[in-house]
Amino acid sequence: MSDTTINTAQEAVKGRSLWDDAKDRLKANRAAVASIIVLTLIALLSVFGPMLSPHEYDTVYRDYTKVPASLSAYPKADQIEPALNKIAKRARMSIDSYSLSEDGVVTAQVSSKRKLDPRNMRRFDRSDLFEQAALENVSADGKSATLKMDVQYMHFFFGTDANGRDMLTRTLIAGRVSLTIGLLATIVAISIGVMYGATSGYVGGRVDLIMMRAVDILYSLPFIFFVIMLVVFFGRNFVLMFIAVGAVEWLDMARIVRGQTLSIKRQEYVQAAEAMGIKNAGIIKRHIIPNTLGPVVVYMTLLVPKVILLESFLSFLGLGVQEPMTSWGVLISEGARNLEGASWLLIFPSIFLTSTLFALNFIGDGLRDALDPKDR
Template sequence: MSLSRLSGTAARRPVAGRSLTADAMRRLKANRAAMASLVFLIAMALVCAVGPHLTGHAYDEVYQSYVRVPASLTPYPREAQVGPEMEKALARARVDLGTVAVVNGTASVEVVSPRRPLDPRITRYVDRSDLFANARLTDMSPDGHVGRIVADVRQVRFLFGTDLAGRDLLTRTLMAGRISLTIGLLATLVAVLIGVTWGATAGYLGGAADAVMMRVVDVLYALPFVFFVILLVVFFGRNFVLVFLAVGAVEWLDMARIVRGQTLSLKRREFVEAAEAMGVAGGGILRRHIVPNLAGPVVVYMTLLVPKVILLESFLSFLGLGVQEPMTSWGVLIAEGARSIEAMPGLLLFPAAFLTSTLFALNFLGDGLRDALDPKER
């Protein structure tokens, strides 16, 4: 085959096109800040989902011997804590104690009962302490009045310290991340689903339909948010799912206004008029032409709505209408830490660092998505 024929064949071969989604993904991948933020958010979600199972503590486990201890990389207890804690544990046993010795992670103390023989159940006092485990009574004298209590020193780590009730702050921060991210994402999805559908329909139909639909939005705007949530709690009870349903059922109003304004501009564009001239139904125009071109502002507003929902959830929890103890959220932890910032700054700094870094990542990702989905950049 001649060279001219090969070149003619190549010239007639159709050029493979690139979809708008592929083009947007290409521009998004070129934005390093947005991609780093996306990786960070995925990692944060995974850490909050898996982390509480790996810390070695339950989120509601209370350590009465470790209330408000500071963050530390070394395990507790300190050597100076073992003796006083052993004496405190046996204070109600009515026995005389010798010197507490600690050797290779095992604490031992001589006990003397001057009035009656030692009861083997005395070890229960020691086992109740958070510092000891597997307590046993050994080296009993023939008359049973003298013996030695031996117990394993229980090593625990509190990388973020403990809160005012003696619960591991790291575990509670990760568990709070589960709640805050779940409520933020689900409430945002509810708001986007309702708001985009309502706003796009009102803007495209126009006329009397638009006027009626937007007056409904105005009426809902006039209802107090807290009053609406209280009504939901009265009728449906206090429930975790109720929180994001209540928030999402209110936050869609702003989304509807934004989408309506964008739709009023888009429905006068040439590609919409061309679709109408070809006989495409209104629903098809909304799905294929209006809504896809709304992706940019909608996605950007979503990245702003997630932190707003997290703060709203914190407000509801403060009023007793949201997340209840022993469950928690980042907002609840920050509110608790703010009250003890002078004595225990870690109670505020650690959950605030998680929340702030997540909000920064959402903002960077929102900027990247806005640039990638902007029709003017295609």
């Protein structure tokens, strides 16, 4: 028999793993694949978007408080004259006439009852609308001159909030915080809950009784009291705090996995592994945990939004994210209070949060179907 024949036979014998089958089933689910793409885009925007934005998330533009979302640049044509008159009044001068060139240069004829002070030009430079203000063609008595300055154009695609901060940058920064909090707490909860529940359910007996009574005791502890204690010990470090939140949220996961384990450990393949002398740790790792991934993934997709909403509640109490840092929950809370006069404050964070929640739900459904042992 030739080497080619042997290699062909070996390739024919090579089978497919259960993970390969699950991956193919997941790819066939269009909703799950589209949701993965959407979630990836949101994550990339949240990570790299603030780096590309011309505005910092905590920069305050006092002249642009609660401006609506717009694709065109600010200031608008009708904003320039009121701003000129307002600043000129503070500088104790009056605007006799002004013109705006196509390249964004304002030329104004100004006058005053006293001599014009060039230092007052700093008032225009401190504005968010103008820059490089200077006096030219000053009259002999120094009471009239030509004022020239550049208009400082800015884009606020998502508008600004009540403090004059760019909503686009703040929404993307909030995405970083919310996704980090959700994933961090979820990973901790899943890791602890799966191992704890699988061990409790498989070992059974007195060990199971003691372990689940410990879960019941932790359930009885007031959550808010627990969080306040964490803030006292760790300070307002939301990373440490939400690691601890995940360490509390694992209780539901432990009960779910324990229930699945009680059913799985009676299956023939588990009994066959026991008959072969495989240790308990190996059975839990190779047979119990992989076959509980369906419910685990579904619960994980529900836990991420739960933690995000929990963070919003804690921030409202002053125990979570603090200004100037923000999150989607905080932005939505602020937007709800300004819904009548500034609806964009609620719309854009809600779109990002809703898209993330829908994507997680569709991904969870797709993974549940792909990992379902009955479909293998």
